[in-house]
Amino acid sequence: AQSVTQxxxxxxxxxxxxxxxxxxxxxxxxxxxxxxxxxxxxxxxLLLKYTTGATxxxxxxxxxxxxxxxxxxxHLTKPSAHMSDAAEYFCAVSDRGPVKLIFGTGTRLQVFP
Amino acid sequence: EPEVTQTPSHQVTQMGQEVILxxxxxxxxxxxxxxxxxxxxKVEFLVSFYNNEIxxxxxxxxxxxxxxRPDGSNFTLKIRSTKLEDSAMYFCATQGGRSSYNEQxxxxxxxxxxx
Numbered sequence: 621a622q623s624v625t626q627x628x629x630x631x632x633x634x635x636x637x638x639x640x641x642x643x644x645x646x647x648x649x650x651x652x653x654x655x656x657x658x659x660x661x662x663x664x665x666l667l668l669k670y671t672t673g674a675t676x677x678x679x680x681x682x683x684x685x686x687x688x689x690x691x692x693x694x695h696l697t698k699p700s701a702h703m704s705d706a707a708e709y710f711c712a713v714s715d716r717g718p719v720k721l722i723f724g725t726g727t728r729l730q731v732f733p
Numbered sequence: 734e735p736e737v738t739q740t741p742s743h744q745v746t747q748m749g750q751e752v753i754l755x756x757x758x759x760x761x762x763x764x765x766x767x768x769x770x771x772x773x774x775k776v777e778f779l780v781s782f783y784n785n786e787i788x789x790x791x792x793x794x795x796x797x798x799x800x801x802r803p804d805g806s807n808f809t810l811k812i813r814s815t816k817l818e819d820s821a822m823y824f825c826a827t828q829g830g831r832s833s834y835n836e837q838x839x840x841x842x843x844x845x846x847x848x
Contacts, residue, residue, distance in 0.1 A: 664839040718764040
């Protein structure tokens, strides 16, 4: 069965600092991998996804993630945090095709001035 | 840009009452999902729906839950007899055809409060 582990339920960074949110997955087949962001009292917005091809994927708002099969990881990074990045971030995995997403427990990112 | 909409945004109900949560998918999408998020917890899959049939459901989706697409546009989630533990945010997600079949688009959610 597929699963997602997000290390760190809370991450705090200063504005301008590097953001690193960790995600490890378990899957018996090549997965699709996703990062979603949830701002307070809002739905889930797709930041980026990996399906096939280049393992470094770039998303919206300056975020990127790298699929590392050997480490079963898909960590999310942003070189310089902005106050507006404060939100909850969810990593998700799915089988290939239009099927359910399995979410991690989420990481709340706080950005301090 | 097309978006998924959900109504109501907030529903308060008494335990044992029936509720219907509504979702309007993006118009050319073919695959539909319901997820829920209990306060402070992760997003959990409930059910997927394709070609007017349930394609997969989770253990959470018991006999108290049902889904349908009654008029070819709305996609609904019904809870027949609500329990306190059904209190959660319910998200609808839809997924399109070949051009975007690997991405699910989420609605803003319905917050269900069972008293």
